Amino acid sequence: MxxxxxxxxxxxxxxxxxxxxxxxxxxxxxxxxxxxxxxxxxxxxxxxxxxxxxxxxxxxxxxxxxTPDSEIRLRQQIVKLKELRAKDATELAQLRTDVEYLVRVVNQLTAHNRQLVLAVARPDAPVRALPTQPHPNGRWVP
The missing domain is CATH 1.10.10 (Arc Repressor Mutant, subunit A)
Structure with a gap:
């Protein structure tokens, strides 16, 4: 045309x-x-x-x-995106800290669990394993 x-x-x-x-x-x-x-x-x-x-x-x-309206809108969008990026960076840093903390906790619990398993396995153990029973949703729980 x-x-x-x-x-x-x-x-x-x-x-x-x-x-x-x-x-x-x-x-x-x-x-x-x-x-x-x-x-x-x-x-x-x-x-x-x-x-x-x-x-x-x-x-x-x-x-x-x-300033053209389109440029004004783009500049406003850039500001919002920078704010979101800063917020995401803060959240990511917090999540990384949380992961490190949770890894330490899991390691401590694993070591503690290992100690308990060894203690229960001894014949003169002061600790006794409780019998387990099925949970209504099908999983076994102590």
Whole structure:
């Protein structure tokens, strides 16, 4: 599909309206989506056919000291992602500490269990193993 002959003119007029704050067919946001809507063209007209106009639009936005809405959203997302990453790093450090602690506890319990098994195995053991009975869910418990 070939572009309409007046497509570039409509895009330029839409750029002017958005930059002047007098958008008629869009929300007036400083984005390519709003520019395409304002010009009455598909978004890919700006991202594929008229890259020069898209770049010119963003250049004019920056020249006025404004930041495009898409850049503002991306910067906000970056901040959120950095916060999540810091939170994840803190949680990961805590989990690593917990794992080290749990490994020590398992080693201590294993050593204690080994001592108890040896104590029960002696003929003169002061410790006696209790009989086991089946648990309702099928596992054996002391």
């Amino acid at each position: 070939s572009p309409a002959p007046d497509e570039r003119d409509r895009i330029r007029a839409a750029m002017d309206r958005i930059l002047e704050g007098t958008a008629q067919h869009s929300n007036g946001a400083l984005t390519i989506v709003a520019l395409a809507q304002e010009a009455g063209v598909p978004r890919n007209a700006l991202t594929q056919r008229h890259l020069d106009l898209k770049n010119d639009f963003y250049a004019q936005v920056r020249a006025r000291g404004q």
